[in-house]
Amino acid sequence: MPPFGEPLATVRQDGPRRVLAGIDAAARRAGLRPGMAAAQAMAMVPGLHLVPAEPDADAAALARLGLWCLRYAPLVALDSPDGLLIDIAGAAHLMGGEVALIADLFARLERTGLSARIALADTPGGAWALARFGPGGIVPPGGLATALAPLPVAALRLSPEIVAALREVGIERVGGLMSAPRAPLRRRFGPEPLLRLDRALGAEPEPLAFLTAPDVPQAAARFAEPIGSPEVLKNVVADLCARLVPDLERAGLGARRLDLVFRRVDRLDQAIRVGTARGSRDAAHLARLLTERLPRIDPGFGIEEMTLTASRTEPLAERQLSGAVLGQGPAIADLAALIDTLRMRLGPERVYRLAPVESDLPECAVRRVAPLSAPSGALWPADLPRPARLLDAPEPVTAMAEIPDAPPLFFVWRGARHRIARADGPERILSEWWVADDEADRVRDYYRVETEGGERFWLFRDGPMEAEGRWWLHGLGEA
């Protein structure tokens, strides 16, 4: 290996010639391209390091990378020699959405020294074109035609001969191919250009050969007659889960993530991926999680094979029993099944517990923790009364106090005037200096007040009265 930063290229034999196979970024900057004669490249870049290409090792590395990409989605296909196609439909929710998934993938590849161009589109062909010939990035659903139009026709995975022939009749861009009359195109160039175009745009489906992960607990069912009705699918899911659980049990594992792949008769595979909050071997629970997602699956003309894989597992020692069965009181840990179901429906970030944070600022006193994290036992200071409702943003009120540092006599909030019968305060809160924008925002004098009707409010003044501090309403109710 040459020192980092110096141009490097691999060389393969092409008949009598030695040509460049792969080049690194430095070599690309120096003007080299794959397919160039090695002698010409050496003449152009004197410091070029040449090493023999190892296509077999490259293919093996790509396959390894493909298996690693199963972390993102259950359906990954190799696009040899240097690409991967990942079908993230039904899986992006577990990674926090498409944008987060792409960002994570990019960052992890970069950390391992791999440069990558990533595109996300409705079809494999569209994503391929945009990653290799376009800007990459995410194409919103339905935006593929617009995104592909300016790309050269080679982006449709056409053979060089057809690209050259199209150029002769003046079609250089995908947009040109889209607007050209179809019948003459087919007569002159055969079915390939239109098929590739239709696949890229999604008008024609594209079957892919997806990778399967080795050495993970798996259960598969093949059907003599293709199936498709929701009830049958549901039964198969239950059956697969029941068969997977003994495997997990033998290995002492609990499933953290399940992939269910549906092989359709037309070879258009679909998949469901679900995650659990903690390792589980409860067949009924796992089946319920998968069944919730079943409506997203389009069986097409029928499904002939289903494969259930526990693609992520964690050690789970003893037989799973709920705490109630063991005679202990009910505990948070027994809620795993309920929490999985709610997270599945609402999104993982919308189910959580709250825990205390040591902060004087009320809005910073609470943080979210994972719903099944171990109970901390921590509490907020017991001696400070707090409002039942805390407004997301304090609302300005007009208030009047007789003398400095006395609680107000009345305040006007949202047009309604409230006479204050009783009050306590001030409780002075100094915000952390790194939170406040300027000195004036740092002091808050909180008053707990009760109106004549008995309603309790939490008011504060954001500065001393002599400094013309303004009044705000921050909370309602009190405990």
Place this chain on the structure above:
Amino acid sequence: MLPFGAPGLDQALPGGGLALGALHQIHEGGPRGRYAASAVLFAGGILARIDGPVLWCLHSRDLFAPALARVGLHPDRVVYCETWRDAEVLPAMEEGLRHRGLAGVVGELTRMALTPSRRLQLAAEGSGVTALVLHRVCAGEAVEPESTAARTRWRVSPAPSDTDTNRHLGRPRWRLDLQRCRGGAPGSWIVEACDAQGRLAVPAVLADRPAAPERALRRAALR
């Protein structure tokens, strides 16, 4: 059965306390029904006295957990889910109610019709998990004109606290109206708000008095 420990209250309820494994409705009296700032603490105080974890289905981001902890509901016990709309709250509640071992499920709802209330009541009966619906209604909006399958319906309103404290704040007080109760009698009480164990108390001054003022309140509630 969960007694409140306040004699008048428990006598009005069949069995001498709040029925567990059943659906109860709670809403806030007064102009700020949308915040239900007293009702939320009344619900917290009930759950504080039942063993087990709690599922809380949120309507908006304004619940302040430190206050719940102060009525005895420890944050370690509560799982929150952000179900912003009624259409999300109801199925989440039902899911929770099917889960034996929970102390209770709270759902913050703007309205509840008869059919969903039946589903919740059935699920609660089936599992023994107590369901509390916390109504968040806008000022002036009628609460539940239609009847529901809930066992009880409570209205919690702020009431002036002890006046003898020389303009300082004593323990908050609520006016508690039991507006509907299957097999029991409606009634109204002035109570001292939940303490750190979630217990209500009858104010000493009122407790000493004869029952006359209470009857007057009761009539007012029935009108």
